[in-house]
Amino acid sequence: MNEHGNKQLPQEEAFNDESVNKIFQKAKWRSVFRNILISGVVSILVFCGGYLLNSYLLSKTAWKAVTPLELNKRITGPNLYMDKPQFHFSLLRGTLEYQEFKMIENRVIPWDDHKVPFDIIRGEGEVLHGSSMGVQVNDGGDARFYNDRSGERQMLFYHPSVKYSSYLNDLPLLNRMRDDQYIEMGLSFDKGYTLSQVDRMLPQGIHATWYWADSYSRDTLKNGAEPLRAEELYGFQAYTERLSDSNRTTEEQFINNLEAVAKCTNSYYAENAGRALAAVKSHQQSGMIIGVVVTGTKDQLKTLQQLPFIKAATLGATVDIY
DSSP states (O other): OOTTSOOOOOHHHHTOHHHHHHHHHHHHHHHHHHHHHHHHHHHHHHHHHHHHHHHHHHHHHHHHHHHHHHHHHTSBSTTEEEOOOEEEEOSSEEEEEEEEEEEETTEEEEEEEEEEEEETTTOSOOOOTTTTOOEEEEETTEEEEEOTTTOOEEOEEOOTTSOOSOOOBOGGGGGGSOTTEEEEEEEEEEEEEOHHHHHHHSOTTOEEEEEEEOOOOGGGOOTTOOOEEGGGOBEEESEEETTEEEEEOOHHHHHHHHHHHHTSSOHHHHHHHHHHHHHHHHHTTTOOEEEEEEEEOHHHHGGGTTOTTEEEEEEEEEEEOO
């Protein structure tokens, strides 16, 4: 007993092995729990940070992928428009999905579905060739193509500087068509014309909706070649806005759009647009319009018969008025 009257335990008893082990066990578990907590918090932060960084980088890449598509749509695709794109993200890569639809007068025809993969490393969408190839059939010895989604005809065009083995003329077929339909037709000219000349040449009641521009150099044209399909051509819609007919597209605006695509981040579109731009500029003074897409009823389109500047005429899509 000490001077204060307290009983003092022997040192061996106060610090025996069992009590020491308990202290170490408590310290050990506290350390384990602390490490688990720290690791969990760090893992959550790393996961959230990685997820946010992945989403941020993919969002930037996604818009880099869709912008060239939207620009390219301004210079290709007669009467075709893009619906709103949707993005699907995964780790370091994603997919852009969008639909194309065709406008005939004020009627809509679903036309094509597109999926464009992209990734952070490449930084541009992968162009998928052949998504609009359609279905080929033989019609009286002539090859015709039909859209594989809607079953509608795809228009064919003939370059005025090329000699073909035969030329399609679907204007007589109008007599066999119904009165309650809107009809799309592709016209190929005998030579190049200016935009103002084309508008004066077409009869009243004919709605010119898309103009085919001569984007070919002499070394790319070969006699005896197959007709050109609408999806392969460069040209421009008649109006700058789909829902408004107040602003006509000019030749200068089309050239500006070509220049924008030639400078875009998608190398495939940029290279092709660059070659087309050089050819279009070389034909601008003499007349860069070598064809046109028109729409209307069969009676309206019948006024095109026997016009001397039309070298070929092929049917495109049709849709009921009502």
